[in-house]
Amino acid sequence: xxxxxxxxxxxxxxxxxxxxxxxxxxxxxxxxxxxxxxxxxxxxxxxxxxxxxxxxxxxxxxxxxxxxxxxxxxxxxxxxxxxxxxxxxxxxxxxxxxxxxxxxxxxxxxxxxxxxxxxxxxxxxxxxxxxxxxxxxxxxxxxxx
Amino acid sequence: xxxxxxxxxxxxxxxxxxxxxxxxxxxxxxxxxxxxxxxxxxxxxxxxxxxxxxxxxxxxxxxxxxxxxxxxxxxxxxxxxxxxxxxxxxxxxxxxxxxxxxxxxxxxxxxxxxxxxxxxxxxxxxxxxxxxxxxxxxxxxxxxxxxxxxxxxxxxxxxxxxxxxxxxxxxxxxxxxxxxxxxxxxxxxxxxxxxxxxxxxxxxxxxxxxxxxxxxxxxxxxxxxxxxxxxxxxxxxxxxxxxxxxxxxxxxxxxxxxxxxxxxxxxxxxxxxxxxxxxxxxxxxxxxxxxxxxxxxxxxxxxxxxxxxxxxxxxxxxxxxxxxxxxxxxxxxxxxxxxxxxxxxxxxxxxxxxxxxxxxxxxxxxxxxxxxxxxxxxxxxxxxxxxxxxxxxxxxxxxxxxxxxxxxxxxxxxxxxxxxxxxxx
Ligand code: HEM
Ligand SMILES: [Cu+2]
Ligand SMILES: [Cu+2]
Numbered sequence: 001x002x003x004x005x006x007x008x009x010x011x012x013x014x015x016x017x018x019x020x021x022x023x024x025x026x027x028x029x030x031x032x033x034x035x036x037x038x039x040x041x042x043x044x045x046x047x048x049x050x051x052x053x054x055x056x057x058x059x060x061x062x063x064x065x066x067x068x069x070x071x072x073x074x075x076x077x078x079x080x081x082x083x084x085x086x087x088x089x090x091x092x093x094x095x096x097x098x099x100x101x102x103x104x105x106x107x108x109x110x111x112x113x114x115x116x117x118x119x120x121x122x123x124x125x126x127x128x129x130x131x132x133x134x135x136x137x138x139x140x141x142x143x144x145x
Numbered sequence: 146x147x148x149x150x151x152x153x154x155x156x157x158x159x160x161x162x163x164x165x166x167x168x169x170x171x172x173x174x175x176x177x178x179x180x181x182x183x184x185x186x187x188x189x190x191x192x193x194x195x196x197x198x199x200x201x202x203x204x205x206x207x208x209x210x211x212x213x214x215x216x217x218x219x220x221x222x223x224x225x226x227x228x229x230x231x232x233x234x235x236x237x238x239x240x241x242x243x244x245x246x247x248x249x250x251x252x253x254x255x256x257x258x259x260x261x262x263x264x265x266x267x268x269x270x271x272x273x274x275x276x277x278x279x280x281x282x283x284x285x286x287x288x289x290x291x292x293x294x295x296x297x298x299x300x301x302x303x304x305x306x307x308x309x310x311x312x313x314x315x316x317x318x319x320x321x322x323x324x325x326x327x328x329x330x331x332x333x334x335x336x337x338x339x340x341x342x343x344x345x346x347x348x349x350x351x352x353x354x355x356x357x358x359x360x361x362x363x364x365x366x367x368x369x370x371x372x373x374x375x376x377x378x379x380x381x382x383x384x385x386x387x388x389x390x391x392x393x394x395x396x397x398x399x400x401x402x403x404x405x406x407x408x409x410x411x412x413x414x415x416x417x418x419x420x421x422x423x424x425x426x427x428x429x430x431x432x433x434x435x436x437x438x439x440x441x442x443x444x445x446x447x448x449x450x451x452x453x454x455x456x457x458x459x460x461x462x463x464x465x466x467x468x469x470x471x472x473x474x475x476x477x478x479x480x481x482x483x484x485x486x487x488x489x490x491x492x493x494x495x496x497x498x499x500x501x502x503x504x505x506x507x508x509x510x511x512x513x514x515x516x517x518x519x520x521x522x523x524x525x526x527x528x529x530x531x532x533x534x535x536x537x538x539x540x541x542x543x544x545x546x547x548x549x550x551x552x553x554x555x556x557x558x559x560x561x562x563x564x565x566x567x568x569x570x
Contacts, residue, residue, distance in 0.1 A: 008471070013460055013463070013467075017460055020460070020502075024453060024456050027506035027507050028507070031445065031448065031449075050284070083284070085277055085278075085279070085375060096511045100376065101279060101375070102369030102375075122515040123277065124277060125280055126280060127205055127209075128205070129205075
């Protein structure tokens with residue numbers, strides 16, 4: 001103790017703090033932008049239950065296990081659960097939010113290209129959790145309406 | 146123990162002794178047994194996951210039970226007892242007192258572990274170490290779930306008793322000539338981690354009561370079907386278990402503070418900044434618990450607060466790393482076995498911490514949350530930093546307590562193997 005100079009430590013701590021401030025503010029800003037839900041986003045109600053996903057579109061159409069959406073639109077998921085906690089996850093679009101009974105969590109996304117993506121449950125929910133999957137099917141935008 | 150090898154005592158004399166080195170030895174043996182048992186489960190889990198689909202484990206429920214007991218065992222029955230072993234052995238010696246402050250309480254705290262372990266292993270619950278309600282209340286099979294609750298309850302009481310003992314031993318029984326600033330950093334690490342235990346454990350202890358009465362159906366604290374809120378459990382759980390990760394890592398850092406100066410043949414760069422960083426860590430450990438809950442549907446403001454709280458803990462950890470490097474700087478370093486483990490552990494501390502920063506940065510966490518990334522993050526800490534520090538310390542102690550030397554080559558190989566495995570994680 002005592003007989004060494006301390007300035008390298010102070011510089012080092014300063015650098016670490018500066019790095020953390022930088023990471024924190026970038027993250028804050030990115031999250032703020034990502035969470036801004038477009039006003040025209042269509043609502044899709046997502047319900048998790050042991051061990052499948054069901055979906056309800058704004059027009060009342062219901063789907064189980066599969067979700068059809070269209071390129072170029074924005075969608076807002078209202079996620080809940082009928083029994084235990086699940087977590088709604090479209091990995092390719094970094095959509096991830098818990099489905100908690102008694103609570104509605106919202107997250108939005110906009111499909112970019114036609115294609116199919118996996119939907120999975122990402123929170124342990126019992127026996128068949130490992131197979132609580134679904135398919136996201138992204139279709140060509142409607143030209144008729 | 147040198148004496149023991151020359152003139153062996155019957156095992157029951159060690160078992161029913163309240164002397165701190167005997168209790169320490171019992172902690173050590175227990176923790177190593179559970180290291181192997183929990184490790185065996187890990188091997189089975191990985192073997193099953195070698196190929197997709199079901200191979201060696203017949204049904205998914207057995208698999209779920211295995212990873213639950215794996216996590217519970219290695220955290221509560223390996224890492225914590227290992228730290229207690231080292232603390233029991235050295236804290237009284239370092240503060241120059243004849244024993245722990247309360248020797249009988251010390252033995253009682255140890256003897257709570259075997260029944261708790263029996264409950265956890267005979268029950269073999271399936272709901273992950275986090276016991277996520279309402280699944281764990283309405284859906285998880287009993288009596289395994291109930292046995293897990295009681296097992297953890299007992300372990301919590303044991304931790305609290307142990308922590309009280311360390312705190313009193315250090316603060317009240319230290320040699321009157323010794324100032325707080327002179328207490329070795331290893332003993333400081335036990336003082337700060339024990340303070341965390343005292344503040345952190347009660348919330349989860351309360352949650353376990355609620356959880357159990359919810360399972361009995363007489364209450365619905367965490368059960369939405371009865372008006373409860375599962376998110377409340379998450380808060381109570383993580384308020385205990387985020388600080389708890391520092392209870393695991395702080396003693397390992399303390400052990401490195403013994404090894405690094407010895408094999409650099411230099412005193413610690415700054416004893417006082419080591420103390421400062423321990424105290425700071427124990428405080429900031431309470432500012433970040435809900436970084437585990439970004440995906441539960443928290444508001445933007447809540448997430449921001451807990452991100453800042455998490456990043457605030459980084460400089461304190463970084464100070465320890467600086468202290469280690471500065472101690473080694475210009476030292477005549479001897480890469481003996483304990484030193485290799487300690488340096489390896491510091492390197493992994495850095496990578497694990499960097500992973501933690503990624504988890505803390507909110508938008509990135511939505512990539513990593515509930516994925517193998519998080520599994521990698523904390524295994525770098527628990528199998529990397531903490532186990533490396535602990536194993537290095539075991540090698541460091543071995544000649545002292547047994548009067549014999551281990552096989553240096555054999556262990557160098559084991560260190561290199563484990564280091565490369567951690568890289569693969
Ligand atoms: C000190 C040793 C540490 C240990 C033993 C540790 C342990 C853990 C564990 C066990 C989990 C996963 C819990 C679960 O989901 O079941 C976790 C997650 C996490 N850790 Fe650490 N951790 C440590 C240090 C850190 C540090 C220094 C940071 C940040 C700078 C950090 C940030 C996080 C975050 C943000 C998560 C949540 C990730 C997620 O679930 O998406 N941890 N840690
Ligand atoms: Cu699930
Ligand atoms: Cu944490």
